[in-house]
Amino acid sequence: MSRAAEPTVDLAAAEAQGLTQEEFENLCHILGRDPNHTELGIASALWSEHCSYKSSKAYLREFPTQGAHVLQGPGENAGVVELGHGWVAVFKMESHNHPSYIEPYQGAATGVGGILRDIFTMGARPIALMNALRFGSIDAPRMRHLVDGVVRGIGDYGNCMGVPTIGGETDFHPSFNGNILVNAFALGVARRDSILRARASGPGNPILYVGSRTGRDGIHGATMASESFDADSEEKLPTVQVGDPFTEKILLEACLQALKSGAVVALQDMGAAGLTSSSFEMASRGRTGLVLNLDKVPRREPGLTPWEIMLSESQERMVLVAQRGKEDVLRHVFERWGLEVETIGEVTATGRAVIRDQGKVVADLPIRPLTDGAPVYRRPALEPAGLAERQTKAKVPDPGDPAKALTKMLDTPELGSKSWIWQQYDHTVRTNTVRGPGGDAAVVALKGTPLGIAMTCDVNPVYCYLDPRTGAMQAVAEAVRNLACVGAEPLGVSDCLNFGNPENPEVSWQFRESVRGISEACRALDVPVISGNVSFYNETEGESIHPTPAISMAGVLPDLTNLPATGFVEAKDQVILLGVDHGEHGGSAYMRLLHGVEQGLPPAVDLAAEGSLAALLRYLAFDGALRSAHDVSTGGLGVALAEACFEHGLGADLKLPVDPVGFFSETQARAVISVTPKAVDGVLAEAERRGVPALVVGAVGGDSLKLNLDGTKSKIQVAELHSVWSTALPRALEL
């Protein structure tokens, strides 16, 4: 079959593939000649924002990435932290925003598939999934369709894989009308000595291709994720990547089995920019070179060009480096699972990637000059126009009857129960789920040890919009607090930084400020960043999303015997409020949802106070003193108390040190706990010793939430509140 003439390579062609003039000239300089069409495709994928982190790398260096528990920080497929008893946790969060907006079901499904591969390529078995979803207003065009598709996509993929989806968060805000966010998190566990790093080493070792065949799926997906949406986006659609969770499930089992054989040197999944990025990354980390024979790559359709094969983003594919002479051991394992295996090349010592097709060299590129020589930009940053106005304190109207206002707030998709979503996710498979979705942090047991692993993901994009640095700090602080509510010590953060177009100086400023906020909070609270992902260009027709630096955090519990509940457990237990209110309503749910105002400074973050509160909660949990613990966050004390009542349908009679406005204030570093009457004195003494303000505000009991707010009395049946809260989301979705 004769092939059409190669397209010419010039500046226009380079620009069409996403390179700037300067980048193109730099590429020609590195090569000492003009690249050919295939080489240009490879280089522009490697230098895309998505693969190279060119606009973020300089800032991400500010993150603290070291710690006593850290075995592997950023730079591998996922980070690794020590759990104890010889076990490690491997985790990462990643975005799949652009594909999910175009085709929500497949976009979200393949997002889950991708993050799971990142975990098992490290030699760990995935044991938990979470996801952080941001949708636009529920009434925005296509939004119900997007919600439905994303939720089904996540569910169908994770459910089939048999990995429980045990937590996450879902929010609705008009800033996401044109760019929804789908951030998927996965955590796996492995024995400490079985962690594998994706480094191609040992010249002469064969490179194997395993899994699904290659088609034209998602070609230049990495470039798409590096551009904003505009009116022509529909025209530029690459072939949609279709997820095949069944193939991924057998790929997972086969890979873990293959790793046990000791014949695998390195394993890497083909994610964004497919074979290009996987092979270059492995060789770059291993400081080696490689030869690939594209004729050997299994294909789904005829007529694929080298350019297409190198850039295809077909799912459920892996490359692995085998020990020379042991290919047959691996081949046997994969074939037993019914997977296709091909030897497609070998590791060399040349430091170059030589790609052959039909007997000819179609690309010959130096590896490290391209991976390490990727451009790095410190884009101009500028405080957004109108920031001062945005941060001006707004007048906070009196809510009237606090119980009525609370009911109204809970009757929104934002604050209503998300059970409609998480009941579509298998959250009990693997029989480790000790705390499933709906609480502050999810907890899984680690079989064969007394340990528990807790995880959460948090961020409030409205806070970040009003003040990105404080908002980012708040996300870290809230994650630490959520883990502390189940008694878990935080081990590490994986961040997923979702922003608009970094070439816009205001977005660049938001990004820089957010990274600094995360760094500051992580340093103060002693939680290193061990992995993460950046998603830029979340912008439609020039409108950026609210900055959304999502923080996922995992922690460890020394044992699970005294695990506190989220909500009230038994009548007569005493309710104690930890922390004090400062009347903060900038970006509060009360102001946004009931009054349509998104203005003021977000709640201040006092990292020292957060640290003391978290330490106190962990101490009390370990000590067995805590019956329940729930942090105060979005919606303030009002929403926190309502949620505490819902778990067992128990009411409470409470005299709170806040007025009806303060009932909804979102001051940080607070939690509502319940303890047995006998434990009260000890808890108060411990709080005082640690400098955490603590106040007994009443007792659990009855079937109503009875409130006395600085003299204003109000009462509501828990069942009534619960019925509004539990049906708010399906009603908003018009199901």
Added chain:
Amino acid sequence: MKCGVVVFPGSNCDHDVYHVLKHLLNVETVFLWHDDADLKGSDLVVLPGGFSYGDYLRAGAMAGLSPIVDEVRRHAEAGGLVLGICNGFQILLEMGLLPGAMRRNLGQRFLCRDVHLEVVRDDLAFTSQYSVGQILRMPVAHAEGNYFDTPKNLDALEKNRQVVFRYCDPGGGPDDPNGSERGIAGICNRDGNVFGLMPHPERCSEELLGNVDGLALFSSVMKSAAAAMEVEA
């Protein structure tokens, strides 16, 4: 007593059942590979939950063609115990070892939550540790658990006392989370040695998980096996 847990490509509750049998009940338990026509001398064969072959055609349809399936059938016909949980139940239906078929859930969505079950039979090898009328709490996790058969066949099923578990509300009143005909959650064959159910007893067999209602199902099997051995002896 020896238990075998069949592993189809796409099974994902295989380890969960294995854990209960092997680690919680200390029974000799092995995995049985779908491609090997060998039950390795198992007295109880468990078809676990999951998505065998991705459930891409119909849930359980392609697993029903695996080489091991003929052995499972022979085992069942000889009176051996076969337990199908969730996808395993669907496979038993596709194999014809149990009557009826599964439709998509009435809500058209995957459903993962706790349900309540009324025990209808307590005289089976699988249920001797329960008592008729007892209300159990168990998790379900499936998209196709909406049990269907013709009214005539359903009448026969009831007449032959093949309904083992029925969905109910916490108080025992009628409830039907997925639209199943007559609230059917689990059925057995006429001889009572083949049992399929949609809920997951293996997911509620440990204190740590806050619910042990499922453990009695497995311990029932152990008890009846022990009794059978005594008789033989």
Added chain:
Amino acid sequence: MKARVTIYPRPEVLDPQGKAVHQALTRVGFDGVNSVRVGKSFDIELKTRSQPLAMKQLEAMCDKLLANRVMEVYEIEILGKAGK
């Protein structure tokens, strides 16, 4: 007017279901199969008796609801007049 609308994954899109069915067919001995694509079909009865109008309506239905145009293609077949 009666019509049958058949919807398939676009040829270049991976069809995991078709792939799995193909493998299952091979496993039970049908080794003469080259490929399988799994689609779905809708039998639709329309009020109109005009074929061009029916085609127009059906195309609109496919574009708007029945097919996911990002990844599926459709074929429309007019089966004849309703009520016969």
